[in-house]
Amino acid sequence: MRFAAYRQNGVEGLAAAEGGDGPFRGYAATDSQHPGSLASLVARGSEHLLAAGRALLAGPEIDLGALEVLPPLPAPGKIVCMGLNYADHSAESGFKVPDYPTVFGRFASSLIGHGAPIVRPRVSEQLDYEGEFVAVIGRGGRDIPKERALDHVIAYSLFNDASVRDYQFKAPQWTVGKNFDGTGAFGPYLVTADELPPG
Numbered sequence: 001m002r003f004a005a006y007r008q009n010g011v012e013g014l015a016a017a018e019g020g021d022g023p024f025r026g027y028a029a030t031d032s033q034h035p036g037s038l039a040s041l042v043a044r045g046s047e048h049l050l051a052a053g054r055a056l057l058a059g060p061e062i063d064l065g066a067l068e069v070l071p072p073l074p075a076p077g078k079i080v081c082m083g084l085n086y087a088d089h090s091a092e093s094g095f096k097v098p099d100y101p102t103v104f105g106r107f108a109s110s111l112i113g114h115g116a117p118i119v120r121p122r123v124s125e126q127l128d129y130e131g132e133f134v135a136v137i138g139r140g141g142r143d144i145p146k147e148r149a150l151d152h153v154i155a156y157s158l159f160n161d162a163s164v165r166d167y168q169f170k171a172p173q174w175t176v177g178k179n180f181d182g183t184g185a186f187g188p189y190l191v192t193a194d195e196l197p198p199g
Contacts, residue, residue, distance in 0.1 A: 001016055001017070001018055001049075001050060001053040001191075001192045001195065002016065002017045002018075002024075002189040002190070002191050002192075002195070003015070003016050003038055003049075003053065003056075003072060003155075003189060003190045003191075003192075004016075004017075004024060004026075004062075004064055004069060004072070004187070004188055004189050004190075005037070005038055005069070005070040005071070005072055005074075005113075005187075006062065006064060006067040006068060006069055006070060007067065007068040007070055008028065008067045008068070011028045011029060011030055012028070012029045012070065013026055013027060013028040013029055013031075013034070013062070014026050014027065014029075014034060014035065014036075014037070014038065014052075014056060015056060015059075015062040015064065016052075016053040016054075016056035016057055017057075018057065023061050023062075024061065024062045024063075024064055025056055025057050025058070025059045025060060025061050025062060026056040026059045026060075026062050027056065027059045027060075031059075033055060033058070033059060035052035035055055035056065036052070038072050038073055038190055039073050039074070039075070039076075042073065042136060042138050042154055042155065042190075043138075045138060045139065045154070046138060046154050046192065046193070046194075049138075049154065049155070049192065050192065053192075064188070068113065068115075068116075069113045069114045069115055069116075069187060069188045070113040070187075071111045071112065071113050071186035071187055072157055072186060072187050072188075072189065072190040073136065073186070073190070074108065074111060075108040075111075076108060078105070079105060079106035079107070079108070080103065080105060081103070081104050081105065081106055081132075081161065081178065082101040082102070082103060083101060083102030083103070083104060083174060084097060084098055084101060084102050085101050102174065104173065104174045104175050104178055105175060105179075106161075106178055106179060106184055107179050109179070109181055110178070110179045110180065110181060110182065110183050110184040111184045111185075111186050112182045112183075112184065112185050112186070113185070113186070113187055113188070114158075114185055114186070114187040114188035115185075115188070116182070116185065117182075118160070118162045118182060118183055118185060119182060121164060121180050123167075124164045124165075124166050124167065124180075125166060126164065126165035126166040127162060127163070127164055127165070127183075128162065128163050128165050129160055129161070129162050129163075130160070130161040130162070130163060131158070131159075131160060131161075132158070132159040132160070132161045133156065133158065133159075134156060134157040134158060134159045134186070135153045135156055136153065136154055136155040136156065136157060136190065137152050137153060137154070138152065138153065138154025138155070139151070139152050139154070140152070150193070150198055153193050154192070154193055155190045155191055155192050155193055156190075156191050156193065156195075156196060157186065157187055157189060157190050157191065158186075158187065158188075158189075159184065159185065159186050160184070160185035161178065161184060162183040162184065162185070163177055163178055163183070164176075164177045164178075164180050164183065165177060167180075
């Protein structure tokens with residue numbers, strides 16, 4: 001199932017669709033049938049998320065192309081990013097694939113919805129883009145065996161990790177160049193883990 005958060009006339013809403021091309025249906029937050037935010041549903045687990053999706057499918061059709069699409073999760077507790085984890089991108093960037101990935105954080109203030117403009121900061125001449133795949137962790141844990149790791153992934157999404165290169169490489173840690181406001185386009189959808197093949 002796919003989920004999308006949106007805003008219409010200043011009111012936020014949530015929509016769901018079955019399959020890859022089904023229409024989105026849902027409710028505005030002001031409707032009594034609105035099940036809550038995606039963040040609250042993700043926190044409650046996959047059964048609650050899927051039940052909410054089925055309830056949304058009973059709602060009116062939502063034309064996301066005519067609305068403001070919001071980040072599916074506007075304020076995640078943690079946004080942990082792995083740098084240089086694609087061999088092709090490492091080669092394109094002139095880096096060798098590291099033995100251990102470069103780990104950095106993103107802040108929620110950098111997030112914007114799909115289709116929102118990414119504006120180059122005035123202090124930069126080197127704004128770049130990176131298409132990323134997002135794994136949304138639903139159930140936390142510690143010391144998780146590798147073969148059980150995907151049990152903790154509740155959904156997936158896409159991310160345009162726009163990077164301010166002239167600030168990213170000023171220091172050995174990339175956090176500054178990855179966190180200018182409005183440089184992280186998240187979405188448009190949250191897709192439940194059962195929709196994709198494992199791994």
